[in-house]
Amino acid sequence: MGNYSSRPNRKITKQDTAILDMKIQRDKLQQYQRRIQVILDRERAIAQQCLEKGDKERARLALRKRKYQAQLLVKTDSQLETLERLTQSIEFALVEKDVLFGLQQGSQVLREINREMSMDKVERLLDESADGIAYQNEVSQMLSNSITNSEEAEIEEELEAMRREEVFLRLHIHVIHTNYLLQLVKNIPTVPETELPQPQRVTAEREAEPEEEAEEPARKASKSRNRTEPLMA
Amino acid sequence: MSTLPSPTSTSSRSTSFPFPSIYSFPPFFTRQPNSQTWTSQLSLWNSLILAYCRYNRIWRIDLNTAIEWDLFNNRDINRSLKLETSKEVLDSMVKKGDAEWVSGSGSHVSKNTSAIIYWRRPEEWANIIADWIDSTGQKNTILTLYEIAEGDLSLSQDFRGIDPTILRKALDVLIRRGQAQIMKSADGEEAGVKFFGSQ
Numbered sequence: 001m002g003n004y005s006s007r008p009n010r011k012i013t014k015q016d017t018a019i020l021d022m023k024i025q026r027d028k029l030q031q032y033q034r035r036i037q038v039i040l041d042r043e044r045a046i047a048q049q050c051l052e053k054g055d056k057e058r059a060r061l062a063l064r065k066r067k068y069q070a071q072l073l074v075k076t077d078s079q080l081e082t083l084e085r086l087t088q089s090i091e092f093a094l095v096e097k098d099v100l101f102g103l104q105q106g107s108q109v110l111r112e113i114n115r116e117m118s119m120d121k122v123e124r125l126l127d128e129s130a131d132g133i134a135y136q137n138e139v140s141q142m143l144s145n146s147i148t149n150s151e152e153a154e155i156e157e158e159l160e161a162m163r164r165e166e167v168f169l170r171l172h173i174h175v176i177h178t179n180y181l182l183q184l185v186k187n188i189p190t191v192p193e194t195e196l197p198q199p200q201r202v203t204a205e206r207e208a209e210p211e212e213e214a215e216e217p218a219r220k221a222s223k224s225r226n227r228t229e230p231l232m233a
Numbered sequence: 234m235s236t237l238p239s240p241t242s243t244s245s246r247s248t249s250f251p252f253p254s255i256y257s258f259p260p261f262f263t264r265q266p267n268s269q270t271w272t273s274q275l276s277l278w279n280s281l282i283l284a285y286c287r288y289n290r291i292w293r294i295d296l297n298t299a300i301e302w303d304l305f306n307n308r309d310i311n312r313s314l315k316l317e318t319s320k321e322v323l324d325s326m327v328k329k330g331d332a333e334w335v336s337g338s339g340s341h342v343s344k345n346t347s348a349i350i351y352w353r354r355p356e357e358w359a360n361i362i363a364d365w366i367d368s369t370g371q372k373n374t375i376l377t378l379y380e381i382a383e384g385d386l387s388l389s390q391d392f393r394g395i396d397p398t399i400l401r402k403a404l405d406v407l408i409r410r411g412q413a414q415i416m417k418s419a420d421g422e423e424a425g426v427k428f429f430g431s432q
Binding site: 012016020023024026027031091 | 419425
């Protein structure tokens, strides 16, 4: 039975004494039965002896006594049975009580656990974590702000430095550029003073040439001269 | 002692108890003057008495009557132990813890003649009873002292018919271990015991 709690253990309860009393009664009945059994045996022996001696009357008396004792024995048997049944039901009821106690404890624990996880609490917990997250965001924001504040000057300085550098770079590039340009200007080839040959005439001549070359080289010279003449005119 | 056959029916003192060979040795029944011999004689008697009591499931010896038992009388060799010598034997057993004098009830005012024989020590009985309680699922139940010794459940147990004094001592051991508690009946007598699980 239950070893789960210190409460019912190691203590003599009222039920315990009640059970003990009943068991003592049972013991007494059993002892009584033993005694009757002895008497029964003795009466029987007496009856036998009397019968042997021919004393029929006394034998009958002894047997009658024996009968009466036997009836008592039957009665005590039923009493014993009742007593034992009662004791057993009490003991069983105690076991049931233990079981009930166990169930009670179990459900109580369950209820406590559930109470710890109540909707309110869960909501609050979620709210709290949301708050926590918001707070965290705020903190990081504040931190970044504070960085600007405290290091504003530095940042400003850095920025200025960078700007200066850029200006310098630009200037430098400008100078380089100018120099380069100057260099380029120096190296530019002089514009040719002679006019470039007329491109159209050259191409026309080239087109005409292959056909005429196949005919006669002699006529080629005259023809080309002929062609140029009208143009010149 | 340990190789003895298991105990048979109680109370019959006429025995089939297998006496050791020393039992047929006449000087065994006479107190030996040599102290060394006497010591070994005492220890032989000690074992014999323990074995005899265990075999016949005898819990107490009252020398006034027991001196007539075959334990102290070997009629085959016509020898018997004197009452005085038997007292000395028991005295030495008491010293060893194998027996205990019980103050004679009423009439035996003079010298001890009655002793409890511990063929098992109270601690052993305590263990046996505790094991029995355990194996029969009787933890947290109430048992009467009578029930332990005479009840239906203890019918085949070694402690069947145990002497109330020995039982009480064994229970004391369990009480000291926190495994039991004595209960009193309505008329104030120690009548029952509640067993607890050992922890």
